Amino acid sequence: MLLVAVPLLRAMVLGVADAENLAVLVSPEASSRLAAGAVALAGVALLVGPVRGPVLPGPFVVEFLVGTALARRVTLLRPFLVSAAVLAGLAVLAAGVVSAALIVGGLLPATVDALADAGLIVLGCAASAIFLCVVWLAGQSLPRRWTLPVGAALLAAGAVGVALLRLGPEPADLAGMSVPVVLATLAPVLLCLPLIPRFLDRLQAADLMRQARRWQSIGTLLQAGDVAGAAGALRTPPTRGRRDRIALSGPLPVAVVQRDLGAARRFPLRMLAGSLAIAAAGWLQGGVWAAPPGGAWPLAVAAALAAYLGVGVWCDGLRSAAENAGPSSIYGRSGLTMIGCHAIVPALALFVLGTLGIAAAGLTVADGAALSGAALPWWALVAVFITLLRVFDSLRGPLPIGLLLPVPTPVGDVSILNVIAWQADAVILLVAGAAGLTVLATQTGGTSVAWLVVACGLAAGLAVRRLRSLTA
Secondary structure (H helix, E strand, O other), rough: OHHHHHHHHHHHHHHHOHHHHHHHHHHHHHHHHHHHHHHHHHHHHHOOOOOOOOOOOOOOHHHHHHHOOHHHHHHHHHHHHHHHHHHHHHHHHHHHHHHHHHOOOOOOOOOOHHHHHHHHHHHHHHHHHHHHHHHHHHHOOHHHHHHHHHHHHHHHHHEEEEEEEOOOOOHHHHHHHHHHHHHHHHHHHHHOOOHHHHHHHOOHHHHHHHHHHHHHHHHHHHHHHOOHHHHHHHOOOOOOOOOOOOOOOOOOOHHHHHHHHHHHHHHHHHHHHHHHHHHHHHHHHHHHHOHHHHHHHHHHHHHHHHHHHHHHHHOOOHHHHHHHOOOOOOOOOHHHHHHHOOOOHHHHHHHHHHHHHHHHHHHHEEEEEEHHHHHHHHHHHHHHHHHHHHHHHHHHOOOOOHOOOEEEEEEEEEEEEHHHHHHHHHHHHHHHHHHHHHHHHHHHOOHHHHHHHHHHHHHEEEEEEHHHHHHH
């Protein structure tokens, strides 16, 4: 394990210690944006709690422990502590990597006082992770009518803060702020610790069993390589719009758009979350054009992933058309025609919502008009590319048996790499095309437009190839 962990940690430290990345880390805005990001994470934790909380034992354990007369603050404390330890470990790892990168880059001298400040920062990150886990537990135990508005408000406040706050300390004062920052972080942690037993006692047996069974089935599907089925298990059945009538009138594309919009309306919270993710992707996309070279890559990758995941809520009709694409269609139209009609709504959602995010990003910089003028045409091409990747992914079909055949190597069987590559092919193309070419576009301009057009043609060709294999 050390043979893998040590080189990986070394590569992470050296990657963060790059001069451009260090310039982003010690910028005057870094601390204020970090604080605003922590507020947004607290909102995300409250919203995620009802779907997947920190207390998640197996179905048998839930049936055995919750059905006893013992208090849940006793029986369910261990799984909560495991989740808190995992979060704290990840926070300590991230803080340790950043501190080591600052030392390697020469911005943090390797003296006793400086190392003590770095240790305090690591301690503060661990305390923040524990506080975040308590907020996550609150989202799992408290009623959704309370956690939903509070979580949405925290998420919105964090997003606005990341965009607007410019109150961070100067780089020279960063080390001197260690003690106050750690004390300010430890205070809410100490205040929320007595709430943990009360939150554990409020956990309902039915909610725990529902989460346990859902995530057990998701784990089984992931082990079998069925990522699409695992994602489908996360979608809850619709509770609204059961009596709504959708008037399918006009030409076929118009009727399909009406149907897709009506289907998305049945999942209001899911539609809202996906739309906010696309808008956030547009905001990040605008930030790529205004970011220094060292900060462009993380923003570009985050924008591409947020747009790809967020548009999934608008792709139910696309997935339905792909599932019915066969030698004989129940709609009396070719699979290519139906998939093309169902791709209209995802493309429009990406372009319209992403444009709103880019416009919001333009309001936060001095030369916002120039930023929007450069980012908007490029975003239109990126929206087309992501839509084509969604079409390509929806036509995946069942896992080929040949990928499960053993691949013996000196280090063991690596057939799992074939399965991972097959499942993540769209994401790999997304990062290489949408993110990589976006960074290239900020540096070279028009040359990358031709490459993105080629990438769109490649994605379309791969999608048509998969469609033909399904209809053969």
